[in-house]
Amino acid sequence: MKISVIGGGSWGLALSTVLSNNNHDVLVYDVDPKIVKKVNTLHICIQLDEDINDDIRATNNIQEAISFSDVLLFAVPTKVLRPALRSVVDVIERPKLCINAAKGIEPETFLRVSEIFKEMVPAEFLKGFVALSGPSHAEEVIQGMTTVITCASEVEEHAIFAQHLFHNSDYFRVYSSTDLKGVELGGALKNIFALASGLIAGKGLGDNARAALITRGLVEMQKFYESYGADTASLFGLTGIGDLIVTCTSPHSRNFQAGYKIGHGKDLEETLESMTMVVEGIRTCEAAYKYAVEHDLELPIIEQIYNVLFNKLDPEIAYRNLFERSRKKEL
Numbered sequence: 001m002k003i004s005v006i007g008g009g010s011w012g013l014a015l016s017t018v019l020s021n022n023n024h025d026v027l028v029y030d031v032d033p034k035i036v037k038k039v040n041t042l043h044i045c046i047q048l049d050e051d052i053n054d055d056i057r058a059t060n061n062i063q064e065a066i067s068f069s070d071v072l073l074f075a076v077p078t079k080v081l082r083p084a085l086r087s088v089v090d091v092i093e094r095p096k097l098c099i100n101a102a103k104g105i106e107p108e109t110f111l112r113v114s115e116i117f118k119e120m121v122p123a124e125f126l127k128g129f130v131a132l133s134g135p136s137h138a139e140e141v142i143q144g145m146t147t148v149i150t151c152a153s154e155v156e157e158h159a160i161f162a163q164h165l166f167h168n169s170d171y172f173r174v175y176s177s178t179d180l181k182g183v184e185l186g187g188a189l190k191n192i193f194a195l196a197s198g199l200i201a202g203k204g205l206g207d208n209a210r211a212a213l214i215t216r217g218l219v220e221m222q223k224f225y226e227s228y229g230a231d232t233a234s235l236f237g238l239t240g241i242g243d244l245i246v247t248c249t250s251p252h253s254r255n256f257q258a259g260y261k262i263g264h265g266k267d268l269e270e271t272l273e274s275m276t277m278v279v280e281g282i283r284t285c286e287a288a289y290k291y292a293v294e295h296d297l298e299l300p301i302i303e304q305i306y307n308v309l310f311n312k313l314d315p316e317i318a319y320r321n322l323f324e325r326s327r328k329k330e331l
């Protein structure tokens with residue numbers, strides 16, 4: 001099949017590699033001419049300094065990218081999703097199945113990515129929406145390392161269609177799901193705890209602390225799901241606990257790396273300046289904290305991470321604040 005990939009960053013190109021290995025014809029669109037040139041001439045992903053298949057092509061002509069196929073894979077940071085969709089809508093002429101691989105919630109609206117698509121793309125052009133999520137760092141996927149993920153859509157047929165596109169029996173196993181809301185929330189919320197896990201590592205707090213964070217993070221995710229009206233079943237799947245584990249423990253995680261730098265004393269601005277790839281957890285933390293305040297939800301880890309990120313709270317004090325809370329029943 002022909003597939004257009006919107007966003008030629010690390011994740012867009014890692015997923016393009018999977019699609020190309022599955023013999024699909026891939027055209028990548030990116031706003032950055034440097035990325036397009038490196039894909040077309042040197043066949044490399046510059047963010048990861050990795051080779052990609054020669055048959056993956058790239059363009060910075062959005063019209064060319066959108067008319068190329070009827071399946072669009074989006075891998076752009078959620079912060080630029082609205083401008084990216086605006087440019088797509090300007091040139092779209094036929095209905096498209098849209099697959100999103102980005103992970104975030106919009107802080108201003110609390111909208112999930114699927115809801116932003118429904119708001120921005122006229123219904124006659126949005127044939128369907130699928131979220132692709134799960135424990136999957138681009139660094140490993142681009143090298144063909146074993147990865148297992150989930151494709152979710154409210155329409156099962158669309159989830160199964162995406163499952164077939166990406167599934168590769170050598171290294172890339174894909175499950176399907178109809179729990180779109182739960183899958184999207186998991187991919188977004190886990191990034192906040194990955195930031196916290198990086199902070200713990202930066203402070204040298206050890207593995208016991210990290211295990212506690214992952215466990216209590218899952219409890220905060222569960223509270224969030226219940227308040228947001230999401231089914232908690234996916235919390236125990238690849239897109240919940242699976243992704244929480246990988247981002248809280250892998251040095252590949254951009255969120256973990258950013259937390260680590262903050263744990264070493266850098267402030268948010270310095271940290272972001274030093275990162276070459278997007279750190280989604282920052283905006284999602286803002287969204288989750290504001291949502292918790294508005295809905296009177298007690299999410300202590302999210303609250304402390306928010307204050308470290310946005311109110312320059314010393315991580316040492318954030319740690320003390322968590323430990324000085326009154327003693328409670330575990331579950």
Ligand SMILES: NC(=O)C1=CN([C@@H]2O[C@H](COP(=O)(O)OP(=O)(O)OC[C@H]3O[C@@H](n4cnc5c(N)ncnc54)[C@H](OP(=O)(O)O)[C@@H]3O)[C@@H](O)[C@H]2O)C=CC1
Nearest residue numbers: 007008009010011031032075080084102103137138277278
């Ligand atoms: N990297 C990973 O391992 C994984 C990432 N994800 C998610 O995927 C999303 C993208 O992440 P990632 O690939 O790491 O990010 P990167 O920062 O590596 O790349 C993002 C790319 O999108 C480009 N871009 C920016 N604006 C637009 C636009 N309007 N239209 C098209 N392209 C645009 C950027 O160009 P420029 O640099 O010029 O701004 C850049 O090339 C995030 O939501 C992330 O959470 C999910 C799973 C794994």
Ligand SMILES: O=C(CO)COP(=O)(O)O
Nearest residue numbers: 134135136137253254255
């Ligand atoms: O979602 C991811 C892995 O599943 C990527 O997380 P990072 O953005 O923290 O690298």
